[in-house]
Amino acid sequence: MKAGLGLALATVVLCLLCALHLAAGARFSSPALVVDALFNHDPRNYQHVVVIKQRLTRLVVAGYAGAVLSVSGLLFQKILRNDLVSPSTLGINSGAVAFVILGIYIFELNGAALFWPALIGGVAAVAVTFLAAGLVSRGGRDPLSLILGGAMTATLFSSATTFAISLDPDRFGNLMGWLVGDIGNFDYQPLAWLWPVGLAGIGLAFILCRQIDLLTLGTEQAAMLGADPRLVRAGTLALAIPLAISAVCVVGPIGFVGLVAPHITRLLIGETGRVALAFCALCGAVIVITADIAARTLLAPQLLQVGTVMALCGGIAFLVIVVTTLRRRVA
Amino acid sequence: MKAGKEQGETILTLEDVTFGYGDRAVLDAVSLVFRPGEFVAVVGPNGCGKSTLLKAMAGLIAPGRGSVMLAGQRVLAFPRKKLAQRMAMLAQSNEAPAGMVVADLVGMSRFVHEGWLSRGTPDDQAHIDAAMRTMAVADLADRRVGELSGGQLQRCRMAMALAQDADILLLDEPTNHLDLKHQYALLEMAREQAARGRAVIAVLHDLTHASLYADRVILMDGGRVVADGSAADVLTCTNIADVYGITTVARTFGRAIVHLPESAGE
Numbered sequence: 266m267k268a269g270l271g272l273a274l275a276t277v278v279l280c281l282l283c284a285l286h287l288a289a290g291a292r293f294s295s296p297a298l299v300v301d302a303l304f305n306h307d308p309r310n311y312q313h314v315v316v317i318k319q320r321l322t323r324l325v326v327a328g329y330a331g332a333v334l335s336v337s338g339l340l341f342q343k344i345l346r347n348d349l350v351s352p353s354t355l356g357i358n359s360g361a362v363a364f365v366i367l368g369i370y371i372f373e374l375n376g377a378a379l380f381w382p383a384l385i386g387g388v389a390a391v392a393v394t395f396l397a398a399g400l401v402s403r404g405g406r407d408p409l410s411l412i413l414g415g416a417m418t419a420t421l422f423s424s425a426t427t428f429a430i431s432l433d434p435d436r437f438g439n440l441m442g443w444l445v446g447d448i449g450n451f452d453y454q455p456l457a458w459l460w461p462v463g464l465a466g467i468g469l470a471f472i473l474c475r476q477i478d479l480l481t482l483g484t485e486q487a488a489m490l491g492a493d494p495r496l497v498r499a500g501t502l503a504l505a506i507p508l509a510i511s512a513v514c515v516v517g518p519i520g521f522v523g524l525v526a527p528h529i530t531r532l533l534i535g536e537t538g539r540v541a542l543a544f545c546a547l548c549g550a551v552i553v554i555t556a557d558i559a560a561r562t563l564l565a566p567q568l569l570q571v572g573t574v575m576a577l578c579g580g581i582a583f584l585v586i587v588v589t590t591l592r593r594r595v596a
Numbered sequence: 597m598k599a600g601k602e603q604g605e606t607i608l609t610l611e612d613v614t615f616g617y618g619d620r621a622v623l624d625a626v627s628l629v630f631r632p633g634e635f636v637a638v639v640g641p642n643g644c645g646k647s648t649l650l651k652a653m654a655g656l657i658a659p660g661r662g663s664v665m666l667a668g669q670r671v672l673a674f675p676r677k678k679l680a681q682r683m684a685m686l687a688q689s690n691e692a693p694a695g696m697v698v699a700d701l702v703g704m705s706r707f708v709h710e711g712w713l714s715r716g717t718p719d720d721q722a723h724i725d726a727a728m729r730t731m732a733v734a735d736l737a738d739r740r741v742g743e744l745s746g747g748q749l750q751r752c753r754m755a756m757a758l759a760q761d762a763d764i765l766l767l768d769e770p771t772n773h774l775d776l777k778h779q780y781a782l783l784e785m786a787r788e789q790a791a792r793g794r795a796v797i798a799v800l801h802d803l804t805h806a807s808l809y810a811d812r813v814i815l816m817d818g819g820r821v822v823a824d825g826s827a828a829d830v831l832t833c834t835n836i837a838d839v840y841g842i843t844t845v846a847r848t849f850g851r852a853i854v855h856l857p858e859s860a861g862e
Contacts, residue, residue, distance in 0.1 A: 481692075489684065490760070
């Protein structure tokens with residue numbers, strides 16, 4: 266597919282999904298009602314309130330989380346030249362969650378202040394994952410080493426989380442949804458503080474896109490083409506980690522979108538250039554918005570957690586990606 | 597032809613370059629001079645330090661002793677982008693991602709000429725198109741890297757190096773993966789680049805190729821330069837026996853020197 270056409274199609278699909286997201290729910294709202302609620306809002310009309318407070322806010326949160334997680338995943342996959350890495354498979358999600366729980370438990374932090382322990386947790390998780398991958402590395406560049414390292418790290422941090430929660434279960438009762446990854450009706454509140462992280466991260470990713478593309482050719486080749494590999498790699502990590510963390514702070518550890526969206530991008534329009542980056546962001550937004558529509562309508566009026574829906578679909582996608590990656594390596 | 601091809605002008609100088617891993621010296625006091633307009637072949641047995649020599653020239657490794665100078669300045673002191681404007685390299689490893697489109701791959705080398713705002717200019721496109729025509733890969737422009745044969749990818753990577761438009765071309769076993777026709781086409785191309793005033797420095801395995809195309813041959817063994825000069829002076833049976841440990845008989849066809857095992861010459 267031509268890159269420009271792909272981008273246009275992704276935009277159209279995203280717009281249609283946004284419309285569907287606003288209309289669908291426990292009770293289907295007519296398009297006329299949605300338009301009314303958006304442009305002629307009446308705070309006393311309960312259905313208007315539902316469309317704005319419960320659906321529009323969720324839509325924005327879902328779109329944001331999908332976009333930043335996917336861009337983060339694409340950046341990781343490019344600079345580590347490993348198709349299996351993503352914020353979740355590198356253990357970043359688990360690290361952030363563990364440190365957030367500790368931040369709440371020890372320092373009684375809340376709201377946007379939790380971004381900082383989450384960021385520290387994310388960085389710590391990446392460090393532990395690289396370390397563990399170095400230990401299990403079976404020589405050469407085995408893409409599975411990092412994933413094994415990530416799995417160990419995730420297990421480690423998850424048990425820390427569980428331990429901290431078990432010390433004072435009552436205090437974390439209202440965090441249960443966030444812990445599996447969910448979009449709540451009030452999630453737009455931290456997002457109101459955190460969106461600049463996403464904007465700056467994606468903006469810088471666009472600016473650095475060319476250097477990051479050079480790095481996909483290998484360290485030496487990138488150096489010969491005029492990039493400073495260590496600088497670009499460090500800079501990209503400094504973008505990809507906060508991007509993922511800004512989403513985890515809002516919606517919790519939603520996995521797999523950061524893994525799957527880059528693969529869809531690669532499959533449809535390739536991975537080189539700014540158009541691919543934009544496509545990947547749109548693709549991630551589409552995935553999480555779709556998951557949120559499913560979460561709200563599959564068992565309506567009961568709500569499912571978006572994290573649960575994503576884990577179900579994403580787990581299968583992960584398996585497919587691992588199997589095809591291994592097959593390609595054998596071939 | 598570029599200006600300043602007169603004898604004596606040097607573009608790249610190696611002084612006493614020594615590099616090793618632990619106690620093992622991979623490069624041992626190598627001193628060499630390269631001039632614009634020269635096609636130099638570096639030959640020698642496996643593990644003699646040929647590829648390491650190219651890496652040292654490219655500033656990819658820091659020699660333990662000695663220095664590599666480009667236009668009077670240490671290569672290692674160049675910012676990578678500035679260095680890449682002067683020097684392009686075809687590395688041995690084939691690591692381009694399978695999903696990358698060939699036109700994008702070739703265009704990667706134009707990064708060195710891009711500013712923050714000036715990219716994808718007609719000049720960039722002209723260089724990309726010319727390089728792809730030169731390497732006969734223009735018809736592959738829309739293909740993905742993963743669909744290419746080894747030889748096709750090698751030619752695309754060579755096109756990428758050409759599109760970089762640098763004064764110095766370092767080629768590490770450029771004929772790898774290529775069939776007979778494309779091997780000779782690549783060597784012709786390399787000689788032509790030298791004739792345009794570039795310094796072309798190629799690690800070659802095939803001594804016949806080296807004798808047929810290179811202006812100068814550098815024979816290496818155990819990290820040292822054993823001989824440096826014209827093919828006729830360097831590729832002698834004595835040198836070959838010393839370095840490769842095989843007794844050969846040499847036959848010449850015009851410029852070409854072919855070394856055959858002794859048994860084949862009887």
